[in-house]
Amino acid sequence: MLYIQDLTKTDGRSLTLYSRRPIPRGLEAPSPDREPLTANPHLRWHPLRGEWVAYAAYRQGRTFMPPPEYNPLAPTTDPKNPTELPEGDYDIAVFDNRFPSLSLSAHDPPPSIVDTLPAAGKCEVVVFTQNPKVTLATLTLDHMELLFEVWGERTRALAANRGIKYVLPFENKGVEVGVTLHHPHGQIYAYPFVPPVPQRMNSHEAAHYRSTGQPLLQELILAELKDGARLLYRGEHAVSFVPAWARYPYEVWVAPIQAVPEFAKLRPEVRADLARALKTTLLKYDGLWQRSFPYLMAWYQAPSDGEPHPESHLHAEFYPPYRSSDRLKFLAGTELAAGMFANDALPEQKARELQDVAVSL
Missing domain, CATH: 3.30.428.10 (HIT-like)
Incomplete structure (x- = not known):
């Protein structure tokens, strides 16, 4: 209630x-x-x-x-x-x-x-x-x-x-x-x-949905589940993972496995599992270096234009500022001037570091 x-x-x-x-x-x-x-x-x-x-x-x-x-x-x-x-x-x-x-x-x-x-x-x-x-x-x-x-x-x-x-x-x-x-x-x-940013994301999602009839992020999540190398949490309805395309060293995405366009459309059981995925991610962040972990967390959902958006997939993206325990990841020439990110570490490597952090919900 x-x-x-x-x-x-x-x-x-x-x-x-x-x-x-x-x-x-x-x-x-x-x-x-x-x-x-x-x-x-x-x-x-x-x-x-x-x-x-x-x-x-x-x-x-x-x-x-x-x-x-x-x-x-x-x-x-x-x-x-x-x-x-x-x-x-x-x-x-x-x-x-x-x-x-x-x-x-x-x-x-x-x-x-x-x-x-x-x-x-x-x-x-x-x-x-x-x-x-x-x-x-x-x-x-x-x-x-x-x-x-x-x-x-x-x-x-x-x-x-x-x-x-x-x-x-x-x-x-x-x-x-x-x-x-x-x-x-x-x-x-x-x-x-x-x-x-969400406009560009939604444009790619919509194009993929028109050509395949499937939500793009849902297909990518299923591929991440099959691969398993970058998973941090795998539940019945929700997942947390370092994406294969991560731009930041400790970038993590949290999402329902099946596409849900917005918060209001979450079923109770999906919402409960999404909470477990989110809490697992945050505890792993804090446990990585045994201190409170800084980040930007953004939740992307469908546009609020009154139209159906079956292509949209609610999810959170985490952008932590650190690339190691004592070094910040600064956005410099190629990121700010050209718009192309240069990541100093492989997503698989950073995922293993976070996977090794034991957490208790």
């Missing part, structure tokens, strides 16, 4: 609470600042790359490494120093980002020599738990399943706006990837277009 409570913050932003248990009524939605932030981001067209770039100069003032005694993502305990969340019995919270790169209220972009548009989308913060001392890896399997349900519910809610074409949940973990708040949380970006 998923219990949901919608609230409005003192500065006008929305807050939604989720729980496996009934959520107490009468909770008030606090905000660190009672005055609403005027967010008016805009897009400029990159004519040579054929893609949009978002501009939101006010994001320079967003919260950066606050002192330990003030955690803006923890529940409010002192009404004189409100945080983003209320006290109360709930499991996961989602609220509008105070410093969004995309905003549904965006309007009147400034003139430029290139095409411009209002950056009309939405940016949300997903607080995984009230406990600041845990990570996604240490959450219970049931809590992970709840998170999948929340991502699905948020995708549905955001896609109800006809201007939203793609919903991307992700998590940045660790200072190495630019995290400014250590409380376990992720974000959701809802775009007014399908961004370049």
Whole structure:
């Protein structure tokens, strides 16, 4: 059972609470600042790359490494120093980002020599738990399943706006990837277009489906299962593996074995096994060097255009910044300038390192 409570913050932003248990009524939605932030981001067209770039100069003032005694993502305990969340019995919270790169209220972009548009989308913060001392890896399997349900519910809610074409949940973990708040949380970006990476991915998936009648990633996963050399988790319904085409040394993908286009379409048994695959991956990361492992985790799903997408295959991609225990993988000339990744290690080698890490769920 998923219990949901919608609230409005003192500065006008929305807050939604989720729980496996009934959520107490009468909770008030606090905000660190009672005055609403005027967010008016805009897009400029990159004519040579054929893609949009978002501009939101006010994001320079967003919260950066606050002192330990003030955690803006923890529940409010002192009404004189409100945080983003209320006290109360709930499991996961989602609220509008105070410093969004995309905003549904965006309007009147400034003139430029290139095409411009209002950056009309939405940016949300997903607080995984009230406990600041845990990570996604240490959450219970049931809590992970709840998170999948929340991502699905948020995708549905955001896609109800006809201007939203793609919903991307992700998590940045660790200072190495630019995290400014250590409380376990992720974000959701809802775009007014399908961004370049998922658009290119979906284009290849659609072409393959038209020619074969089969989802591309599903075929690749079946090949990975048959090969077995790069598998980290193999369940009845879900899998975790270092892909044969990995661009990062410790890149890992997590997915249902059979193609599911989006979170909301996950059957309960698939969602449960996907949680086991995700937790196994995260524990192996942390156990590799016996420390909390940084990464970018992105969940790709079907476009939110109201059309069926049998070619799409929900999955997570992990991009860890390290190439060894003490060396970062920097994106340099060939990656940034040419768009071709150069991996310093074979996927099979890195998969063996992660396979050797014993974990207990």
